[in-house]
Amino acid sequence: MEIIKAERAGFCFGVANAVEKSFEILRGRKDNTFVFSYGELIHNDHVIGRLEALGMRTVRNPEEICLLTEGHPERAVVVIRAHGVSPKVYEMLENLGCTLADATCPFVTKIHSLVREQHEKGREIIIVGDREHPEVIGTNGWCQETGIILSDEEQARQFRPENNNMLYSVVAQTTFSKKKFTKICEILKKSFDNTIFFDTICSATSLRQEETVKIASQADLMVVVGDKKSSNTRKLYDLSSEICDHVLFVEDAEELNLSQVDKYMKVGVTAGASVPDWIIGEVIGKMSEINPEVNNQEIEIAETAVPAEAAAVEASVQNTEETAAENSEQSVSESPVSEESKEAGENDSFETMLDKTLTTISSGQIVKGTINKIDNKGVYVDLGFKFEGFIAIDEFAEVPGFEPDQLNIGDEVEAMVVKVSDKDGEAILSKRRVDNKKNMLLLEQSFESKTPVTVRIKEAVNGGVVAYLGSVRIFIPASQLSERYAKDLTAFVGKSVDVIITAFEKGPKGHNRIVGSRKILLVADREEKEEAFWSQIEVGKICTGTVKSLTPFGAFVDIGGYDGLIHMSELSWNRIKHPSEVLKVGQEVEVKILDFDRKKKRISLGYRKEEDNPWFDAENLYQVGDILEVTVVRFASFGVFVNIAPGIDGLVHISQISNQRISSAADCLKIGQKVMAKIIDTNIPEKKINLSIRDVQAYDPEPKPVELDEEGNPILPERKDRPRKKDRGDRPAKGDKQRTRKDAEETYVADQASSMGTSIGDILASKLQPAIEVNAVLETETEKTEEAPAENAEPEA
Ligand code: SF4
Known part of the structure; x- marks a missing residue:
C-alpha cells in the first residue's frame, strides 16, 4: 500500500497560533482567574477536551462569563479564536473588564480591515461564505452587519441589487471553496458593474484544497481526517468525493476501520485545519499496520509529526518545540516552528493573493489612499495592506493658495505612482501629475461644452x-x-x-x-436674473426687500436685484417730512408693486398699508349726529379744522361755532383747545367730515373792552376799521378777491391732502372743478358780506 499524505494537512497557522496561545495562558493562569474561549476555539473535540482539562471553558456571550465568574468578569481572560469576532464583541468584553487574548488569525484581521474600509467608502459588502460560520458572522460585524451573504451559485443568481447605482465589494470566508467562489464571482460579474472582488480565501485553505484534489485524482481511496463540524474539513471531503470514488471521513484513528482501507493500493490522506499533527500521525500509523512496507517517506513525516506516545496536544506542542531546539532539520519541518515556517510561506502566499487583488501597483498607475502621516517632507499615504505611498510636500505647494494645514490625517488623496519599491513596501507618488491630467481634462471640457x-x-x-x-x-x-x-x-x-x-x-x-x-x-x-425678475413681477404683488437708500422724495428698496422707489406719499398715512421718519437703510420691508416700466427699469412701490389708513373704517366710526371731543388744530378764514382722531381732521364752518356772527374762529377758540362737536355731514370717500360746535355748545367771542379816544370817547369799530372811501385804493379788485378765495380753497385742499397723506396734485386735479364751482358761490357770498362765508358755501377739498 502506498500512502500519500498531503503536505498541508492539519493545523494552519491561524489555528496553531490560537491553540498555542491558549495553552500558554492556561499554563500561566493564576488561581483566581478564569480562562474562556469566546466560541469553540477549534472544531476538534480532542483538542478542546485537552484545553478543558486545563481549565478552559467555552462561552458564547457575556452573560455566560458573568455567570461562570460569579459576577467577577474582570477576573476572566477571554481568548478570541482564530475566526475573529465583530467590533461589538470586543466592546462588550472590554466593558465587562475582561482581559482579552486576541488569537484572531492575522489573515482574518486583514479581511476585517478591508471590509471596514470598503464599507466606509460607501460600498455594499458581499461576503461569500457560510451564513452561520463564526468567521462570516464576525466579518459581517465590521460592516455593521449590513453584509449580503451568498453561500452558493444559486443565491448569487437570485441576488438583485436595490438599485443600479449600488457599488459592491466582494470578500470570501477564508476557508471557502476556491472553485465555488470563482463561480459565484463569475455570476456576479455578469450581473453587476462596479463590483470589486477580493479573493480573500486563505492560501492555506486553497493550497490544501488544491493538494487534496491532486492527491485524490491519483488515489484509490481518500481518507479525510477532521471534525465533522469543521467547515474546511467538510470541503476537503466534498472535493475528494468529486474526484475519487472512495472517500472516508474520520475524526481520528479510532474511527478508522481498516477493513475499509486494506483493499486499496494507493491511499491519500488529507486533514482539515483544526487537526493536530498527532491525530494525522495516528491515522497513518494505524493504516501502516495493514502493510508495514508503506511509503517510508510519508510514514517518516507522520512519525516525526506525532510525539512518541501520541499524547495530548499540549505535550505535542511542547515536545515539538523541544525537538526544534535540538536543531533537527526534519523535526523543524514538523514542529510548531515548522508551522511558523509554514505560516511564513502561507502568509506570503496569502498576501500575494491580497496584493493581486488589492494593492498591486505599478509606475504610471493612478491610486487612491488615505493620509496617515504628515511631516515637513511630505505626506504619507496608506495604499492598502502592503504599500505606503509618499508625496513630497512640494507637490502640494505648486497649487496656488494651498496651505499645508489644509491636509488632514484620514483625507483621501489621489496620486500617480512614480516609483515602487516592493522590498520596502513604499511607493513614490505624484499628486501634481494626476491633478494636472485631471485639470487639463476639465479645462478642455469647459472649452468644448x-x-x-x-x-x-x-x-x-x-x-x-x-x-x-x-x-x-x-x-x-x-x-x-x-x-x-x-x-x-x-x-x-x-x-x-x-x-x-x-x-x-x-x-x-x-x-x-x-x-x-x-x-x-x-x-x-445677469440676463438670466433679469429675465427671471421681470417675468414674475406684476402690479399688486407683495415683495420683501431691503431699504438701500433714503432721499428727500422717497426710499429705494432692493427687491431681488432691482431697486424700486417708495414715494414719500406712499410711505405713511401721516404727514412726514423725510423717509427716515418711517424707514432706515438696511431694514427689511414688505412692499407692494404699484407700477413698473420694464424698458426704463423703473418700479414704483407702496409701503403704507390700507389697513393702517386712518380713514379705513371711518364709515362705521363716524356718522351724522355723533358728538365727539375734538381738538382745534388750524384756523382758516372760513372756519376751523379740528382733529377727530390721528390722521382725521374735520371742518367746523365759521357759522357753526357761535350763536353770534363772528369774523374769525380765533375770536372764540384757541389752537389745542378741546371742544365738543357734532357731525353734521360726511363724505368719507372724499375724506371730509363737517362738524358743528354750536349745536353742542356755542362759543361766543369774549366782549372786547371799548377803546377810548384821547378825549375819552369810545371809538366805534366802524370808524376805526373801515377805511375811508378815498383810502380804499389798495382794496383788492374783483379778480383779486376771487384769487384770495381761491388761495383759501387751495390752502384748504392742501391742508386736507397733507393731513390725509395724499398728493396735493392728485387732490387738486380731482377737486378743481367742484372748487371752482364753489368759488362762484363764495364770490357771491363775499359780495353779500365781507365778514364770513355762508355756512353752506364751504369749499370742497
Ligand atoms: S485557515 Fe487561514 S485564515 Fe483561517 S485560521 Fe487558518 S491560516 Fe488563518
Missing part, C-alpha cells in the same frame, strides 16, 4: 490676470474680468472665480494657451 470652471487668480500681469486650476495656468484678459472694464486688476488677486474657457490649445512641454472669461458668465447670469 462652455461649462464654467473655478480657478484661482494668482497674479495681475500686463493686460489681465493669471489664474490657476491646480497647477495649470489660465490667462484672463482684463476686458473679460468683469462686465465693466476693471481698472485695478490687483483687487482680483487671491480670489476664486468661475470662468468659461474661450481658448484651449495644448502646446509642447506643457506650454499651453488657455484663456478664460469671467465676463461671459457674469453677463449670462
